[in-house]
Amino acid sequence: MTSAHPSDAQLQALYGAYLDGWNRRSGAAVAACFADDGDIIGYDGTHHHGRLAIAAHLRQIFGSHQTAAYIAVVRSVRAMAPGVALLVAHAGMIPPGAGDVEAQFHTVHTVVAVDEGGGRWRIQLLQATPAAWHQHPEARDALTEELRGLLASP
Numbered sequence: 647m648t649s650a651h652p653s654d655a656q657l658q659a660l661y662g663a664y665l666d667g668w669n670r671r672s673g674a675a676v677a678a679c680f681a682d683d684g685d686i687i688g689y690d691g692t693h694h695h696g697r698l699a700i701a702a703h704l705r706q707i708f709g710s711h712q713t714a715a716y717i718a719v720v721r722s723v724r725a726m727a728p729g730v731a732l733l734v735a736h737a738g739m740i741p742p743g744a745g746d747v748e749a750q751f752h753t754v755h756t757v758v759a760v761d762e763g764g765g766r767w768r769i770q771l772l773q774a775t776p777a778a779w780h781q782h783p784e785a786r787d788a789l790t791e792e793l794r795g796l797l798a799s800p
Contacts, residue, residue, distance in 0.1 A: 651723045653767060657733050657759055658720055660767050664757075665737075669715045673704030681760055681768040689753055689774040714739035717747065717793050718755065729761040730770075736777060738793040746797070749790045752777040 651657060660679055667675030677700045680686070686700050687693050694703045707713065718737035726732050735755045738747035758771040779786040 651725050651731050653731065653761070653765065654723045656765060656767050657723050657731055657757075660759060660769065661718075661720060661733055661735060661755070661757060664769065664772065665716045665718060668713070671708040671713060673701045673706075673708055676704050677701035679769050680772075681762065681770050684769050685771045686769075687771070687773040689751075689776060712742040714741045714748075714751065716740075717796050719789075719792060719796070726758070731759045731761075731767070733757040733759060736789055736793075737774075738790070740797075747790060747793045749786055750778075752779075752786060752789055752793075 664676060664679045667673075667677075667679065677697045680697045680700055682697050683695070684697060684700065685693065685695050692703075694700045716737045716739060718735045720733060720735045723731060723733045733755075735757070737753045737755050738749075739751040739753070740747055741751075754775045754777050756771075756773045756775065757769055759767045760770045762768050777786065777789070
């Protein structure tokens with residue numbers, strides 16, 4: 647991971663809170679990570695604008711689907727402008743009832759975060775992009791092994 651941001655710990659904690667909320671299947675917890683006018687673009691391209699819309703959408707998803715859990719590796723955190731940061735992570739998904747990541751569902755999470763004042767960071771945009779790496783199966787396989795290593799860690 648590369649890190650060149652003075653608020654690295656806060657930004658990684660923000661992303662961790664997003665993952666935790668998702669893994670607990672809590673639309674409110676996920677939405678709490680977002681700015682009031684934040685956006686989320688899901689793995690399938692679905693786009694929701696605003697914290698309340700994000701919460702409502704995720705409540706519906708979590709209430710009607712068994713969602714996979716995320717495990718992730720933050721690759722970089724860097725400044726884009728004063729009070730704006732970019733976090734990039736590679737994430738794997740563990741299907742319900744499974745104990746391993748499914749390589750076909752790897753994703754790149756791109757997070758643009760804003761400092762709302764006093765070091766209180768919120769997600770302005772989170773985009774999940776499928777990480778199929780059709781031309782580079784060795785990269786997909788390496789990520790699968792890296793994520794499996796995180797699962798095996800105490």
